[in-house]
Amino acid sequence: MNCQDFELNVIQLARDQLLDAGNREQCLAHTRGCLRCRKRLEEEHALIAEAHAVMAVLGTAEAPAHVEAALLVTFRAQARQRNALAVRSLSGQKRIRQWTFGAAQLVAAVAVIVVGLMWLRSGPAPSPELSTVSKHAQEMPVSKGGANVARQELLLVPAEAQQLKTRHRGRQPVRQKQEADDAATQFYSLVEAGELAPLESGRVVRVEVVASALIPFGGPLTPETLTQPMQADLLLGQDGLARAIRFLPASHNIKTQ
């Protein structure tokens, strides 16, 4: 070990914190042969001894009692403030929860009222639908019709009929619909028997047709009523095609709009 290496270790050697035993031995061996480094180690020992002496004098030096008292006062005030904030925060959260719950109840009540009003105010089917279907109704006897069209009862299963009734219950006044059903003719099929696809769903649309449309179905007509308009119920399948039609008496005038 040379003096430079010794210098790197001298402080830790003097502090007795040189952990490497081999290094420590080398340093001590170096001091035995090097007067300058031996003096250097003695200086370090002296300095550390003086530091210990200073600390021995200062050993009992502590902050005066008034510092502790002042800190305690501050600590208690801080704790009180923190508790007050926590309580205020808790009560604030509770109030927010209550407000939220109340607002949710109010919104739910308004929603129920609005839905109820909409349900009550819902009227018969809109007129554009009627006018659209009316054209089909005018054409249907021509395209499907003629005297060769088989007059068949509409093959509706009871469940399907019930579904149709259910779907339209909200769109038409119940009493008017019941009267119309009683006075109407039977449903006449507009398609051949073999062409009947299973009817999964459908809807009945009231249209206005010329009375002469009854001719292919052998309906009761007079020359006076031939050109008069009359109302009919058109059954549309799920594919939008007309499946069947029935006619309402000319005297039965249901206001559709």
Added chain:
Amino acid sequence: MTNKPITHSEVELLRRMADGDDQAFTAIYRQHQGAIYRFALLMSGSTAIAEDVTQEAFMVLIREAQLYDPGRGTLTAYLYGIARNYVLRRLRRDSFFVSLMREAEDGEDVPLTTLVAKDDPFSNFSRNEMTRLVRQTVLALPPRYREVVVLCDFQELSYAEAAQVLSCAVGTVSSRLHRGHALLFERLRAVSKLDPQTPDAQLLRCFT
């Protein structure tokens, strides 16, 4: 100085302190205040500053106890760190020391001989001239060397602990300690050769 690793009881005390238990705070204060006070006293040479610094360090603990992370070091090191920042701030702010500057070897200004604080605690405590001289010379060191000497030589922290307090590398602590000791020896030798009639020597009355 005791610099034990943080214990479960200390964690428990800190938790209770955060819950507002003033007995827990008192226990923590009494356990650490002495070391912090002595560190500030050795750094500043002033009991007034040492009191203020001790109070400020624990005020920070009261206000922002949640900032202390046991995983990053001991509570003592944390408090030393706060105290060190306050001491340096106070020393910059207050003109307690009058320094005669000279150009140091490394180019920085280093005080050759300084006055000590007016309220000199050691003058009452010690009759040992050498001890007083060492203390005065330490006070004359630039703060960056003074804090390392105080922590390692006086408070007997290891290099690693001192590095934790100073937020620097262990190697930095080691090199600063070497430089600090070199300055101490240089000044001790220089002071012992001062002319007793010079004003500086009158201030360093122990050598007259």
